[in-house]
Amino acid sequence: MNKIETHNVNLHYGDFHALKGISMSIVENSVTALIGPSGCGKSTYLRLFNRMNDLISSVKIEGDILVEGKDIYERGVDVDELRKKVGMVFQKPNPFPKTIFENIAYGLRVNGIKDKAFIEERVERSLQQSALWGEVKDKLKKSAFELSGGQQQRLCIARALAIEPTVLLMDEPASALDPISTTKIEELIYELKNQYTIIIVTHNMQQAGRVSDRTAFFYMGELIEIDETKVIFTNPKNVRTQNYITGRFG
Amino acid sequence: MKQPDHLKVRKKKQRNQRLAFVSFGIISFSMVAILVVILSFILYHGFHVISWDFITKMPEDGMTKGGIYPAIIGTLYLVAGSMLFAFPIGVMSGIYINEYAKDGMLKRFIKMMTNNLAGVPSIVFGLFGMSLFVNKLKFGDSILAGSLTLGLLALPVVIRTTEEALKAIDNSFRIGSLALGATKWQTTRRVVMPMAFPNVITGLILSIGRVSGETAPILFTVAAYFLPKLPHSIFDKVMALPYHLYVIATSGTNIEASRGMAYGTALVLIMLVLIANLLANALRRYFSKKVKMN
Ligand SMILES: Nc1ncnc2c1ncn2[C@@H]1O[C@H](COP(=O)(O)OP(=O)(O)OP(=O)(O)O)[C@@H](O)[C@H]1O
Ligand SMILES: [Mg+2]
Numbered sequence: 001m002n003k004i005e006t007h008n009v010n011l012h013y014g015d016f017h018a019l020k021g022i023s024m025s026i027v028e029n030s031v032t033a034l035i036g037p038s039g040c041g042k043s044t045y046l047r048l049f050n051r052m053n054d055l056i057s058s059v060k061i062e063g064d065i066l067v068e069g070k071d072i073y074e075r076g077v078d079v080d081e082l083r084k085k086v087g088m089v090f091q092k093p094n095p096f097p098k099t100i101f102e103n104i105a106y107g108l109r110v111n112g113i114k115d116k117a118f119i120e121e122r123v124e125r126s127l128q129q130s131a132l133w134g135e136v137k138d139k140l141k142k143s144a145f146e147l148s149g150g151q152q153q154r155l156c157i158a159r160a161l162a163i164e165p166t167v168l169l170m171d172e173p174a175s176a177l178d179p180i181s182t183t184k185i186e187e188l189i190y191e192l193k194n195q196y197t198i199i200i201v202t203h204n205m206q207q208a209g210r211v212s213d214r215t216a217f218f219y220m221g222e223l224i225e226i227d228e229t230k231v232i233f234t235n236p237k238n239v240r241t242q243n244y245i246t247g248r249f250g
Numbered sequence: 251m252k253q254p255d256h257l258k259v260r261k262k263k264q265r266n267q268r269l270a271f272v273s274f275g276i277i278s279f280s281m282v283a284i285l286v287v288i289l290s291f292i293l294y295h296g297f298h299v300i301s302w303d304f305i306t307k308m309p310e311d312g313m314t315k316g317g318i319y320p321a322i323i324g325t326l327y328l329v330a331g332s333m334l335f336a337f338p339i340g341v342m343s344g345i346y347i348n349e350y351a352k353d354g355m356l357k358r359f360i361k362m363m364t365n366n367l368a369g370v371p372s373i374v375f376g377l378f379g380m381s382l383f384v385n386k387l388k389f390g391d392s393i394l395a396g397s398l399t400l401g402l403l404a405l406p407v408v409i410r411t412t413e414e415a416l417k418a419i420d421n422s423f424r425i426g427s428l429a430l431g432a433t434k435w436q437t438t439r440r441v442v443m444p445m446a447f448p449n450v451i452t453g454l455i456l457s458i459g460r461v462s463g464e465t466a467p468i469l470f471t472v473a474a475y476f477l478p479k480l481p482h483s484i485f486d487k488v489m490a491l492p493y494h495l496y497v498i499a500t501s502g503t504n505i506e507a508s509r510g511m512a513y514g515t516a517l518v519l520i521m522l523v524l525i526a527n528l529l530a531n532a533l534r535r536y537f538s539k540k541v542k543m544n
Contacts, residue, residue, distance in 0.1 A: 050429060057353065080431045080432070080433055082431075083431040084430075087429070088429040090425070090426065094420075094423060094425070096427070097444075097445055106441075107430035107431065107432075110427075110431065110432040110436045110440070111431055156426070159430065
């Protein structure tokens with residue numbers, strides 16, 4: 001089943017045409033990797049699904065963007081509700097200057113949950129899901145800034161998971177991390193895809209190969225090709241895809 | 251092309267570096283020295299005047315004897331009153347400008363006006379306060395009118411520091427919060443403001459310093475020449491330290507005889523500002539600790 005569909009989406013930053021007529025589908029409970037050279041529009045495309053592009057005043061969007069069959073840019077759509085359903089993890093870990101516990105509880109609190117026992121249980125579960133519980137269970141009251149970069153990123157993943165989204169957007173979630181943390185995050189993605197629809201942007205071809213089921217190749221604002229990951233990496237139809245994954249440009 | 255002589259280049263760099271270091275050092279040292287001279291001058295002349303009686307008694311004998319108690323109380327009221335007015339409004343305006351207003355004409359206009367407001371001479375505030383608060387709104391010469399006038403004077407400082415404090419907060423925190431389904435207001439109140447607050451306090455410190463020493467804005471709105479009793483309500487007049495200082499230094503009944511009193515008053519005023527700064531600094535430290543741990 002398709003969790004997300006875009007039909008002929010065009011996005012402009014002022015006069016700059018950043019996404020050109022993109023139509024594609026994202027399969028539910030699978031991992032889709034977005035690859036392509038820097039500036040080709042991967043992040044811009046990703047931000048469509050939780051309407052983060054709305055924060056940029058020069059943005060103009062045309063076309064249909066459907067999440068679970070509903071047009072999320074329709075009038076009357078509650079953006080905060082959408083963002084509860086579509087979580088996001090950023091390239092640079094951005095924990096809040098709060099305790100580890102409060103970082104994760106934050107998403108619950110702003111969504112009106114007050115029950116203490118419930119929050120505690122959800123915090124623990126999210127930390128377990130993001131494979132951080134063992135490392136932090138004795139210092140939940142410590143500042144999140146005391147964690148390492150890799151731990152902070154897993155904290156941000158836990159923070160996103162705590163509000164039980166069904167879609168997880170990850171924009172180069174491991175690009176600022178060491179190989180061990182990267183492996184942990186990749187394993188995590190592998191675990192999570194049973195329950196979540198994950199879209200991940202990455203510049204690391206091996207990573208795309210390891211974690212994703214389907215891969216989409218973007219080039220200068222266009223979707224060149226999308227297919228099963230192993231097809232993209234072994235037998236791409238388009239010569240530009242082939243050049244990119246074999247490292248001949250980009 | 252001739253190759254540069256590396257030894258020579260290095261020597262020149264080192265010489266310039268040392269020159270810059272020494273000259274900046276001298277300049278900042280002399281600034282501090284001037285400040286120290288002024289302070290010790292006042293301390294030297296004022297110290298022996300200060301006593302328990304001086305800060306707790308009413309003025310006597312045409313303000314040549316006794317204390318300055320009512321002026322101290324008056325200034326405390328005025329500082330507190332003006333901050334009560336300027337701080338919340340200034341902080342809210344700063345939040346509006348930095349977090350809510352879209353970049354455009356309106357925002358530029360508001361920013362320009364606050365900048366202009368900061369440059370208006372304080373006597374103009376005094377006249378404005380007199381015609382609006384004292385006369386038009388019929389508050390009379392009162393703590394209320396004086397506080398509002400001083401508050402207006404402090405407003406641009408609070409707005410500006412709030413704005414700067416908010417601007418310094420990395421956008422990734424806002425985006426992280428919004429991405430979790432928080433509203434803009436929740437993001438501002440729960441993430442951005444706690445982070446900015448220690449620096450917002452700087453605005454409070456600066457404006458307390460500014461407000462407590464101003465004479466012109468209170469001249470026509472609240473300050474009493476001689477009033478040896480404490481106010482009962484916000485509609486009463488009060489004496490205030492800067493105005494009292496001005497009076498006994500220039501137009502008292504006996505200027506020579508009250509010279510010591512003048513230095514004592516100046517010293518008390520400086521001490522008050524100092525204490526206010528220390529308090530606000532402690533507050534600032536408290537909030538910056540709290541923000542990491544909450
Ligand atoms: N806020 C913005 N305002 C104007 N132009 C923007 C903005 N954000 C991105 N762009 C432009 O849109 C294009 C796509 O940007 P985007 O960030 O989506 O690229 P990307 O594929 O994620 O690149 P990278 O791999 O470097 O992260 C770029 O040419 C960029 O300059
Ligand atoms: Mg990007």
